[in-house]
Amino acid sequence: MRYDADHKEKTHAKLLKAAAKAVRAEGPHRVGVAAVMADAGLTHGGFYAHFASKDALVAAAIGQMFEEARARFLHETQERTPAHALVAYIDFYLSAAHRDARRSGCPIAALASDLPRLKKPALEQFANGAARLRTALADKLEQLGHADARQEASSAMSELVGALSLARAEPDAKRSDAILADSRRALKRRLKLEH
Numbered sequence: 001m002r003y004d005a006d007h008k009e010k011t012h013a014k015l016l017k018a019a020a021k022a023v024r025a026e027g028p029h030r031v032g033v034a035a036v037m038a039d040a041g042l043t044h045g046g047f048y049a050h051f052a053s054k055d056a057l058v059a060a061a062i063g064q065m066f067e068e069a070r071a072r073f074l075h076e077t078q079e080r081t082p083a084h085a086l087v088a089y090i091d092f093y094l095s096a097a098h099r100d101a102r103r104s105g106c107p108i109a110a111l112a113s114d115l116p117r118l119k120k121p122a123l124e125q126f127a128n129g130a131a132r133l134r135t136a137l138a139d140k141l142e143q144l145g146h147a148d149a150r151q152e153a154s155s156a157m158s159e160l161v162g163a164l165s166l167a168r169a170e171p172d173a174k175r176s177d178a179i180l181a182d183s184r185r186a187l188k189r190r191l192k193l194e195h
Contacts, residue, residue: 008049011040011042011050014041015037016064017064018036018037018040019036019040019057019060019061020061020062020064020065020107021103021104022036023058023062023065023110024105028061031057033057036057055119055122058119059121059125062125062129063125063128063129065110066107066129066130068104068107069106069107069133070129070132073136076092077089077136077140082141083193085140086137086141086144086191086193090188090193091184093106093160094160094167094184095180096176098164099167099168099176099180102168105164106161106164107129108129108130108133109168130157134150141156141191156190160183160187163180163182164180167179
């Protein structure tokens with residue numbers, strides 16, 4: 001059977017999306033190659049045409065997770081003023097919908113506890129992805145005239161991830177919602193985004 005020129009590229013993209021979903025849901029150490037291939041609609045035997053090892057798959061999946069996070073950031077912030085962009089992103093990030101979207105949510109919150117056990121390529125993908133998100137936040141803060149935009153972006157990102165993680169860990173729905181709401185208000189106030 002002959003495939004068009006971009007068949008392998010499309011198959012690779014489908015495989016990465018399935019792997020990213022599996023890493024979020026199961027954690028990087030519990031991801032099974034056979035299950036990822038099946039979820040992507042592929043046979044196990046085709047795996048090595050795309051990756052040399054499971055570790056390579058996990059590293060690439062982390063890169064994919066951050067690409068998805070970047071796309072979401074752009075979706076929430078494009079064609080908005082810097083202040084409205086940040087408010088929209090904070091509202092999305094600290095929402096009940098994002099809290100409940102463990103298979104598609106933030107890679108930082110999904111992976112932070114697994115990082116010490118990952119190999120260097122995966123750590124590098126994580127570090128690069130987190131740095132890009134931090135820079136995107138800092139750019140918006142700089143546009144608003146914040147003198148310490150890089151430091152504020154780092155602090156804001158820490159609060160976003162921490163609040164999301166705590167909200168996910170809270171079994172009581174009302175307390176979980178309160179964690180998200182309190183952090184949304186505090187971040188907007190601290191970053192001078194209140195109207």
